[in-house]
Amino acid sequence: MAEVPLAPLLVIRPGYPDFLDLPWHLPLSDWQAQQAPVEEIPIGLSRHPVIFVREQNQLYALKELPEQLAEQEYQLLRRLEELDLPAVTPVGHVRLQRGPETVSVLITRYLDYSVPYRLLFVQPDLDTYREHLLDAMASLLVQLHFSGVFWGDCSLSNALFRQDAGWLQAYLVDAETSEIHEPLSEGLRHHELDLMEENISGTLADLAAARELPADFPIFETGSSIRERYERLWHEINHSEKIGADQKYRIQERIRKLNELGFSVDEVLLRPVDGGNHLQFRVMVTDRHFHKNLLQNLTGLDAEELQARRLINEIQEMRAGLSQQQNRSMPLSVAAGQWFSETYRPLLERLETAEKGASSPLELYCLMLEHKWYLSEAASQDVGHQKALDDFIAQVLPKRTGSSVEPV
C-alpha cells in the first residue's frame, strides 16, 4: 500500500500569510513559477536551497534545512529581534516529511532594499561603499557582541547590506550557528574575530580567482581592517574613564558623544576613587538605534540609524525656525508633526513618483537633502526644499541606473 505523505506542519507568526497554498510536497529547488509565486533574486553563497516567494505583495525568503534546524534558527532570530539587533525578521518554520526524511524550512521576511556584498565588491566605482561595508560589518559585530551574541559564522555571505544616508548598515541573515551568552566571553569574542578574518579572506580570494576583483585588491588586509574598526568601536563603548570630582560635565559629554555615534545609553556606573578626589565612570549602552528610536517615536517612520540622524537634524532646524517665529520654545514633537505633514510627505510623494521603487523612499529623501546641502553651499544660501527637489529629480535621478546602489 502506498504511503500517504504527512501534511506539512506550519508554525507562522500572526499578521503573516498562512503559506498553505505553496507546493510543499516538492523540494524548494524544484519550485517553478507555474506552481508558486517564486521570484529570482541574486543571493550570497549558500549551502542550502534558498528561494523567494511573493505572498500578499510582500517577499519572503524560504530556506530548506535538515530536520529541526529551521526551528532552532527561527527561535534564535526571535531572540535577536527581542534584543533589537539588526537581523532578518523570522516569520515561521515548516516541518515536512519527504519519503523517509524529515526536513524543515525557515521563513523570513525578505530584507527590502538589501544588497548582497558581491554587488558592492565587483561593481566598479563603488570604493566608497566598500569602505562603508567594512564599517558596517564592524558595527554589526560590536552590536551582536555587546548583547552577548556569538554569531559563529560571520562572513560576507551571511550578512546583507542596506543603504543608510549614503553609508551602509549590515544585517545578520544566517543565524544557524549563533549562540546567546550573557555576557559573551573575551575568548569567544576573539575567536569570532579570527573566524571573521578567515572567512572574509577566503571569500575575497575566491572572488579574485574568478577575476571579479581588481588585481591590486587588498584581500588579506580587509578582514584585519574590519577587526581594527571593531576594536576601536568596542573600546569606545566599553572603556571606563577617570575624572576629577569637579568634572562631572564630562559624563554628559561622553553620553552625547555615544548618542552621536548612534548608541543609546541606559546607565552610568560611577565609583569614587582616590579617597573621593576622582570618579571612575563607565557608560552602559543598550543598542545602536538612538536616532532611529527617537524618529520612530516622533513620526512613526522606520529609518536606518544614519537616515534617522539626518532627519532628526532637519526636524531640529525646523523647531529652531518655529521657535524663533513664535518667540517661544517649541516642543520637538510639535516640530516633528509639522515637518512630517508639510515637508516630508509632499516631497516624498514627488520623489516616489519620479523614482519608481529601486531605492527606499527614506534613502531617496536623505540623498535629496544632501543635494540640497551641496546646492546651498554653491549658492552661499539655503536654496530651499522645492528647488533642491526639482534639481534632484532633473539632474541626479536620471543618472541612477536602476540598481539600488550607486557610486557616491
Ligand SMILES: Nc1ncnc2c1ncn2[C@@H]1O[C@H](COP(=O)(O)OP(=O)(O)OP(=O)(O)O)[C@@H](O)[C@H]1O
Ligand atoms: N530574509 C532574507 N532577505 C534577503 N536575502 C536573504 C534572506 N534570507 C536569505 N537571503 C539570501 O540568501 C543567502 C543564503 O542565506 P543563508 O546564509 O541563510 O543560507 P545558508 O545556505 O544557510 O548559508 P551557509 O552556506 O552559510 O550555511 C544570503 O546570503 C542572502 O543573500
Ligand SMILES: [Mg+2]
Ligand atoms: Mg549562509
